[in-house]
Amino acid sequence: MSQLDHLKSRMAEVSDLKAAAALLSWDQQTCMPRAGAPARAEQIATLEKLAHGRFVTEEVGAWLEGAAAETRALAYESDDASLVRLTRRDYDKARRIPPALVEELARQTSLGMEVWVKARSQSDFSLFQGALQTLVDLQRKLADCLGYRERRYDALLDQYEPGMQSADLDRLFADLKRGLVPLVQEISRKLDSVQDEVLRQRFPIDKQTAFGLELAQEMGFDLGAGRQDESVHPFCTSFSNRDVRITTRFDERFLPSALFGTLHETGHALYEQGVSTALERTPLSGGTSLGIHESQSRMWENLVGRSRGFWKFAYPRLQRTFPQELAGCSLEDFYRAINRVEPSLIRVEADEVTYNLHIMLRYELEVQLVDDSLPVADLPEAWNGKMRDYLGITPPNDALGVLQDVHWSHGLFGYFPTYSLGNLISVQLYDRASREVPGIPADIERGEFSPLLGWLRERVHRHGRKFMPAELVRRVTGEELRAEPFVSYLKAKYGEIYN
């Protein structure tokens, strides 16, 4: 057995342990009886501890050295050279985290989610405050173990967006703000010119489910290798590229909630199903970063799913599904309704224009939490203050405010900015795809999604984690990650809708 084979065999084991932990977490969010939570926390902690422990051994270090020598002559893009390169990066980071911290992080995030579910259902932040404090303290410890050059936050961000620094984010967000603020102001003067009452009728959930799943399948989601369930917070997870699962949250009284949620998670699922089978059970399987992942979900949700062309194909079908509800609504009115801009409380249901303001708010707050400049107890007030500043509205309660997102309860700090990165990247990728395959917009109007999916599979999906996110953007688009294309897209689309 070569050193590389030894390395692969161990990494397959680590990959299996992580897949098992992911299934335990999926089950916790979709099926598990609530009383099962304490035992589940221990089980996930054990799996995470073993996945970490089996990875950071001295022998893996030796195999990595040996495998680097064995693969020296291979092309940079080859599976094996990429495996060694990426695993080396992961290894150097993982070695910095003490096993006891890995176990404690896993346990507290599994427990934290249960506390959050309860606090959210009672709309009472104080129930969650202690658990959140524990999680923030652990994240600080984690960041200090991982190390950073400028800000402690960078160590956490790097987990989700490898290679990205908060200084880069500050620059991108400044560009974004410069473009967004005048746009939001202009639209704010004409808010009433677009109405969406038609979306706020009673839409039976079984029909919503069937319609959403049908679209997901036409986009390319293979239900023979995936499924959909309900959960409090929608997400996508996978245990191999042949077992990819999405979840959805349904609102009988607001059609877009589940509809665009399904298209969004389908975007994630298409990425996971598209990763090359040759990369299965290696550290190269899965998406390369959350930003790139989100570029896929936002592309299918927004650039495709909220485009006029898409609904030329899909609206007649939606009208057949809800004939009474949509009888008096033209395609044009429907298109305008699903693109209505309105400063609102809930991030996941925000329009494309104001969405990134929700992200900036969270980014600024979590930087402060991690840098210790904002006490956890003051978080609800700080949240509500920023909601007033950025969106001009005050959350009426914690459930609609600071408790709306699952992320912090999951110990995910440094995660939110990747949503905005995804928005920016989605436009850069889509622009490139449409230049290389000019028929894509017309195909979408006919419900023909395979040209776009095929392009994404070839350029993005199949590579898994082979390339770093910024590197991938550069390879595919020939340019750096930047805010301008996204701002131009918004200006063109919403300039037309709001004149």
Add this chain to the structure above:
Amino acid sequence: MSQLDHLKSRMAEVSDLKAAAALLSWDQQTCMPRAGAPARAEQIATLEKLAHGRFVTEEVGAWLEGAAAETRALAYESDDASLVRLTRRDYDKARRIPPALVEELARQTSLGMEVWVKARSQSDFSLFQGALQTLVDLQRKLADCLGYRERRYDALLDQYEPGMQSADLDRLFADLKRGLVPLVQEISRKLDSVQDEVLRQRFPIDKQTAFGLELAQEMGFDLGAGRQDESVHPFCTSFSNRDVRITTRFDERFLPSALFGTLHETGHALYEQGVSTALERTPLSGGTSLGIHESQSRMWENLVGRSRGFWKFAYPRLQRTFPQELAGCSLEDFYRAINRVEPSLIRVEADEVTYNLHIMLRYELEVQLVDDSLPVADLPEAWNGKMRDYLGITPPNDALGVLQDVHWSHGLFGYFPTYSLGNLISVQLYDRASREVPGIPADIERGEFSPLLGWLRERVHRHGRKFMPAELVRRVTGEELRAEPFVSYLKAKYGEIYN
């Protein structure tokens, strides 16, 4: 930290790994998209391999020695002395199995089940033959590693019924046959005196589900710490005593299928939920043997669920659920219908009298498979031959014959006899309970199950694996495991029904 604490900490980890593997298997049978099977097989194999590998180390051996010394003064029944005693037995057995065999067993059984599902749906044994051959070969290897005194089969049986030998089984089964054969002959002359057409109408599945779950809850199944799902083969599994799951198979055209299946699995679930919380994450959690487990499921399914007293309470409610279907059927006719004796094809739906003939058939065949005296290729013919001999009927196809049970595809050899043991033990335990708490039968007529459940919790459930099965029967009933009480029960009950 004491040696005992070291031991407990490691066993907690092993217990978490096994719970994770059990969840992966539950998911495979209830939720997983079929294409996920190959990756799932690897994941389960990795978990089993690690659970085994983390257990059989030299340091666990040293901790066991140390813990034995530390607990020497403790009472035999104490948690800690029992932990050391049982773990020692498990350890000595586990050390005999090479890690590669553990991994291969896990992988092939996970794959085997997928092949069986396909073969069964196409009713074609030849599709399953190769996988079964692989599984039988592995079981032989396993038995040879585990060791045995008389027959290779004994090594496999001991996994499910610790301490039991096939010579004991042969004796019990001979007694059973001696009692059963004349009974079956007598009943056979009067088969038509009991009819069950009333059970073969259309019973909508949602109503069946609700009714079954309601009964399960009244019997004591805590749905805040459990759930019910559908699967091809009904089963019960648990990931802690606060997360216990049953599955059911529904047949719209035959009421008893899901109804008694639910009561049966509820019996298993009550056992799992009743194990003392102090034993969680130790090798003492869970049931002590499959025979004892089955005594619980068969008690709730048959001794309670098919008794006249039970339906005095439950039948009016069933009539309200299915008013049209049951309008013309008296309680007495219903009681007779659900206890109709008829030699039939499917074990899980067999009546109490003929059920054990199905088990003897499987026992005899698997002894031959393991002893290599029956080639796998000849199994369908041997199956059909014995069906003719014992039950006088010939399966029309493989799905209704040799492919009906999931067990062999799961690598479960030595498992079937525990079903009959469960039948025998259920009567011994129920007789004892009714002697110690004479009000139990009258309580059941009022839908009051807590006296029986309380007795079982105290005498059986809470102990988990503390006592060996034969030891437990002796402690609780004061007698050895034997066939006579079961035969007497059948004679009394069916003597009355069939005059």
